[in-house]
Amino acid sequence: MRGHGVWMRNATLFTRTTQACLVGVFVLGMTLRNVSVVLNALFALGVTFLPAVLERDFRIELDPRFTVYLGVAVLLHAVGMFRFYDQVWWWDHLTHTLSASIVAVVAYATVWAIDAHSDRLYFPETFVTVFVLAFTLAMGVFWEVLEFAAREAALALNLDPVLILYGLDDTMLDLVFNLAGALVVTLFGTGAVREQGEELAAWLERRRGTS
Structure with a gap:
């Protein structure tokens, strides 16, 4: 149980960090007037809120490891719009x-x-x-x-x-x-x-x- 609590705290911290990074990607995309970056950042940011919504509204608690994994996936996708997919x-x-x-x-x-x-x-x-x-x-x-x-x-x-x-x-x-x-x-x-x-x-x- 203690280990699970540590995972929960770390997952929460990671999610907040991921959301801050995605906001940064969104702002940079707006600055560059890159529609692809902006829309993908918004989509990724919305996905990061899903675990909290499921727990709050449906009382479904996701494994914190899955929450971290989800955050990594959407962050890499959003960052990839800065030509990482090409280069x-x-x-x-x-x-x-x-x-x-x-x-x-x-x-x-x-x-x-x-x-x-x-x-x-x-x-x-x-x-x-x-x-x-x-x-x-x-x-x-x-x-x-x-x-x-x-x-x-x-x-x-x-x-x-x-x-x-x-x-x-x-x-x-x-x-x-x-x-x-x-x-x-x-x-x-x-x-x-x-x-x-x-x-x-x-x-x-x-x-x-x-x-």
């Missing part, structure tokens, strides 16, 4: 791996929560692994389609695209790293993710008790 060859691969692993964590915890909550459902471990991998890849494809649609819409309106596309080969490589992020979760992170799933299961039980 650092591995930056895009890293952010895609981190983002995909977050999607995989959410998928795995949700399936585990449903399995633990319901007496009528049982999901074998193999099924859960395949589902998490497939779901993560599907979300990766959806994101790539969204990037393409957003770019085409911006060009049609004579606006600067907020998201950057580098061609089909890059898209396929992004999906490979999405799969890598999901594999990391299914191979090495299931213990911690199951704990988060149990927290979600407890939330489902509370909702059933109040309905």
Whole structure:
């Protein structure tokens, strides 16, 4: 319990630091009049408030390690808009791996929560692994389609695209790293993710008790 409390304090401090950095990215983006930087900084900043909203409004306490991990992912993405995606060859691969692993964590915890909550459902471990991998890849494809649609819409309106596309080969490589992020979760992170799933299961039980 003492270690968990230390993690909570450190996660809170890290989140505040991340939010301050994202505000700095936003201000710099406004100064440079870079719409991509501004919008991505705002999106990333909003994501950092999700854990607090879930805990306050839904009484779902996220693992502080996941909160830190989430903050790292969105901060790297926002900072990457300062041409890091163009000039650092591995930056895009890293952010895609981190983002995909977050999607995989959410998928795995949700399936585990449903399995633990319901007496009528049982999901074998193999099924859960395949589902998490497939779901993560599907979300990766959806994101790539969204990037393409957003770019085409911006060009049609004579606006600067907020998201950057580098061609089909890059898209396929992004999906490979999405799969890598999901594999990391299914191979090495299931213990911690199951704990988060149990927290979600407890939330489902509370909702059933109040309905």
